[in-house]
Amino acid sequence: MSKARSSQTRDKNAAREELLRYHALVDSMNEGLGVADLHSKFTYVNKRLAAMLGYSVPEMIGHDVHEFLDDLNKRILDEQDKKRAKRIPSQYELTWTTKKGRKVPTIVSGAPLIDEKGTRRGSFATITDITERRWAEEAHERSEAKYKALAEGSLQGLVIIQSGRYVYVNRAFANMLGYDPEEILKMTSTKAWSLVHPDDRKRVRMLAAEREAGKDVPSRYSYRFVTRDGSTRWGEAYSSLVDYEDRPALQVLIVDVTDDIEREAALRTSEAKYRTLAEQLNQGLMILSDKGFAYVNRAFADMVGHSVDELMALGINQVWDIIHPEDRDELRKRIEDRSGRRPMPPRYQYRLVRKNGEICWVEAFSSRIEYEGRHAVQTVLIDVTDRVRAERKIKTVKDRATFYLDLMCHDIRNQLQVILNSAALLRTATDDGMRNSFMDVLENSVQRCSRMIEEVRATEQLMTIPLVERSLSVALNGCVQALSARLKEATFETSSTTSDAYVCADEFLELLLSNILVNAVEHNLRPEKHVWVSLRQEGSSYVVSVGDNGPGIPDSVKATLFDLARRFGGMGLHQSNQIIEKYGGKIEVSDRVANEPGMGAEFHIRFPKLPKGSFSGGKVPCEPGVRPS
Secondary structure: OOHHHHHHHHHHHHHHHHHHOOHHHHHOOOOEEEEEEOOOEEEEEOHHHHHHHOOOHHHHOOOEHHHHEOHHHHHHHHHHHHHHHOOOOEEEEEEEEOOOOOEEEEEEEEEEEEOOOOOEEEEEEEEEEOHHHHHHHHHHHHHHHHHHHHHHHOOOEEEEEEOOEEEEEOHHHHHHHOOOHHHHHOOOHHHHHOOEOHHHHHHHHHHHHHHHOOOOOOOEEEEEEEOOOOOEEEEEEEEEEEEEOOEEEEEEEEEEOHHHHHHHHHHHHHHHHHHHHHHHOOOEEEEEEOOEEEEEOHHHHHHHOOOHHHHHOOEHHHHHHHEOHHHHHHHHHHHHHHHOOOOOOOEEEEEEEOOOOOEEEEEEEEEEEEEOOEEEEEEEEEEOHHHHHHHHHHHHHHHHHHHHHHHHHHHHHHHHHHHHHHHHHHHHOOOHHHHHHHHHHHHHHHHHHHHHHHHHHHOOOOOOOOOEEEEHHHHHHHHHHHHHHHOOOEEEEEEEOOOOOEEEEOOOHHHHHHHHHHHHHHOOOOOOEEEEEEEEEEOOEEEEEEEEOOOOOOHHHHOOOOOOOOOOOOHHHHHHHHHHHHOOOEEEEEEOOOOOHHHOEEEEEEEEOOOOOOOHHHOOOOOOOOOOO
């Protein structure tokens, strides 16, 4: 064996013997540990170092340390070996290459290996894997770079404050105040505070002091800044505590809301003027959103008999209770058309129901608007109740005048013609039987004229008598019982699905019902006359139906049965139609058996529903077609 090889063997054995003293300790270390001889070959590695590089311990023993490094790190190792030769320990970073080619950054703490005689036998080092730390540092660097890129690219102001001074300012904040970022960063604490408006400094200082004291302060607040030219800008601040360069700091995002605040101030001024004008209006004004009333003025509240607070507290479903039931569907359609920007007339009429149950007719002018950031419909309402009542009275008077004229020109004139003809024939009659026959005709015609005059006189006061609460059930049963006793040739069959049917009516209610019932008998030529009478509730109405087994009414006649100009209906039907119109209802006619006119006719008298007890004792006048709340 050569002297060189013998020397290497002695070095290895000596190094191994030195290491074995600490074998138990080094195998349990969390750091890697490696020992190399004077020729840089591993004489020992612990399990941690082998695992770090993806090898087994035997795979590394006897191999040159350089085999586990790339060229750059080989040069670093050689520089450090020169220090070992001078017996100088050192700490440095070294990146290893694993068995699979992955790079492992480490901190190497190296020192010369000296034997008991003071002779250097090699080197040993602890190797700490700093992969995770390097990742964290790189992530932090990337995060900081992104933060700065985001901050500098932000349209909002962003600052970091430490000890009353700005230590970071982005371009947007500097532009907001008319400075360069460097100018603000150089400001003293006193100068920095001068950027805050004098009227807001005390409050902002108090927030800063409370935050430093650990108190809970709002993270969002607004205050004013003083710009370089002395003007004022409003900022909405969002603050949070952060660590900046290892020291606590306050990070503040500042949104310039000057334009918004100025618009709000203008809007408040405009709204104040609007409200002043709206409250001085004699006409009702309301703004309706999908949630309910967004605004109502005093005139509208008075119009429906509620307070403003009561109306504003109503939900959208409760709002519809103020609208007359028969007008709700049409009004909903109009609102949908208005919201959908579909063409529609700018004005229309409908009925409101006051708190006490009275009706209020209004003429409405609506428009689609934006109110408090939401779509809404603004409506101006004019109370036209008196006008509508006057128009209805004029129409009724006109209809009655037409009715009287028609009665004179048609019914009474026909009877007078019969009287004249019978009188002429009576003069020439020679037979007593013929004379008696003509006298009967004369007597019947005079009686018919007298009866028509009496029937007309019976309704002379129709429009002047006030409406009160009446029981439709009681009135109908009374009429059926009276006619059943008088008209023996007819059979009346009654049914009812409601026991309490209260309506707005007057003393002519019985005449209305009797005319329809008598009509079902008088125009029935069958020997066995049958009349079916029913009472039921349909939505917001009570319906009295009167059917018969008579010859029926042709479809061509049904549509014009109540047309005075056509004169298909008798005087009793026209009289009944006038009465039901006063009550706010209507009369309809149909086949008793669908599509079978020859099976008899059926009249339907529709009364607006009035809940029982809405008016005390039925003595207080009421309005037709109302459902009191």
